[in-house]
Amino acid sequence: MRSSWSLSEQLQTAPNDEIEQVLVEYNGPQVVTLRDSLGVKLGVASDEDESCVRWIQAYITETERKALFDGALTIRDALLKDVVYVVDVSHDGTPLRSWDYDPSRLTDADLPKRGALLPRAVREEFAQAAAEFPELRLDGGGVARTNGVAFRALSSVLDSFQRLWNAIAQSITDEGPKERGRWPAVLANAAELSLGAAGHGSLVMHVSPSDEHVFNEVARKFESLAKAGDDPAKLTSALAKLGPRVQSRYGELLGHLQKQDLQLLTRWPFGSAFVSGDAAARVLSAFPRGQIEKPRTVKVIGTFLAFDSIKLDFEFKDESSEDKYNGQVDPEVLEAHESVAVGRGSRYVVTIEVQSTVTHAGHLHESNTLRSIAPAEATEDGARPSYEPGAP
Incomplete structure (x- = not known):
């Protein structure tokens, strides 16, 4: 085992999780989903020695599972929660011991590579068909998972999402300034999103775009922004193309998701994007900084x-x-x-x-x-x- 592990002497009861799906296998399972009485976990084999395999595990929502299979969520980001579990499992599959582990102690060597998705073949096998119509799916942990999404939380997230959508629409057109300020009502109307219907699941909202062409263009930009994740170089590049207004609105959306402990998966016929409160602090810390523009x-x-x-x-x-x-x-x-x-x-x-x-x-x-x-x-x-x- 690597010497970088910082495990306490306080062991937890070895979990008796049932492996639900083996997603990646190489000389034994490497990435799996497991189920217990509280829900579904994602598990990744991180280290091993002659006695056991050391796994990192974290609970995931149904929305995160869909995002993983869509290729909108990386394996690393799915694992990085407020609490992760380190579990030693014998080579014959018997759980031996486990720890609640502070994710800040995980090193790059412990985690999957930044930006790594599930293999394409796995995603094609397990992913749902592409959304026939645009949809927003909201999910979350804690109270949000058990009691649904509060109206106040829903209102703040959807309002900030629409404001970000408008800002991206403005940044990719010649209609008005790309920063803060007045811009034509016709563009605001074209970028407006409406609730077409509600579907089954976590909280699924079918979206009716006012202008399909504007929607498609904005959706592609939003997807590239979300997939930049907390990679400083990719995020700086994406935001530089969209301008400071988009950066401000994106930060606002991330802040609301973090405050409300929510995850947002957007799906459309040609792609998907995922942003969450779990990753908000890491993404915000990767925002370009110290840049002063001309007045x-x-x-x-x-x-x-x-x-x-x-x-x-x-x-x-x-x-x-x-x-x-x-x-x-x-x-x-x-x-x-x-x-x-x-x-x-x-x-x-x-x-x-x-x-x-x-x-x-x-x-x-x-x-x-x-x-x-x-x-x-x-x-x-x-x-x-x-x-x-x-x-x-």
């Missing part, structure tokens, strides 16, 4: 949520994308405007200078400076709340 200027229409002439700060909501801008007010703006109305009754066209920075955690941070204000047409109620200098 860019955006022009948006919307309303002020706050405007403080004393502190020289503001908050503005873009009525088209619903993006919110927080930042500093250029002093020249105050000189040109004696009053600025805050609230839904007043609409403005504003120019904002945006400076994007990737933080040490891999998130996109944007600092905004308000450079100009011009009134837009009044809203339906025609009200224009008065602005008191210094009021938030």
Whole structure:
């Protein structure tokens, strides 16, 4: 056995798991699925000596199993959970001893190679037929597995997924800016996804794209982004082609999946993609960082949520994308405007200078400076709340 193993003296009862499927075999099983009273595990033979074979095992959901067979999830990522199990099994198949193991102690030598999928022949043997229609499948551990997906969790994940979908659609077209800012409603409509039907299984939603061509193009980009995983080089390359807006939205989706302990498998007739809360921290840590772009200027229409002439700060909501801008007010703006109305009754066209920075955690941070204000047409109620200098 390798000397890198860091096993405690506290042994667990040797599991009496039943091998369900042998997925890879070479001088004995190498990758298997096992079933116990709690569910299904993925097991990978990691090390051996003359007395036994040492396995790494982790529970997987039905969605993860589908993603493995689709080639959307690597073997390594399926194993890397909050808790993994190290199990010694004799060469005649008898479980000898097991440990709960901290996954952070696993070395590259212990795990399958980064990016390694199940062999193609195995995937072709066990995979379901390609989805006839686009679908989203949500699954998760803990409460999500036993009690279903809470409405609040479902809402946050689907909303962030749609926002990412819109951002990718924007990045691959000539319709409007590729960063933050107003973009044509026709593109937003074309990228919109709708629930066509609900299917059996974890939580399966059949998706009705508004525009099939836009959907197919975005789906291919999303697939390449998801398959980059936590590989820094591949992820940097994928995000560089799509722009900072996509990076921000992708980070937002990963954050929601991590918070809600959910997995998302998207399937369509020509491919599939898998992202999960289990891998979110690793992917976010691999985001490109320390990159500062040249400032860019955006022009948006919307309303002020706050405007403080004393502190020289503001908050503005873009009525088209619903993006919110927080930042500093250029002093020249105050000189040109004696009053600025805050609230839904007043609409403005504003120019904002945006400076994007990737933080040490891999998130996109944007600092905004308000450079100009011009009134837009009044809203339906025609009200224009008065602005008191210094009021938030």
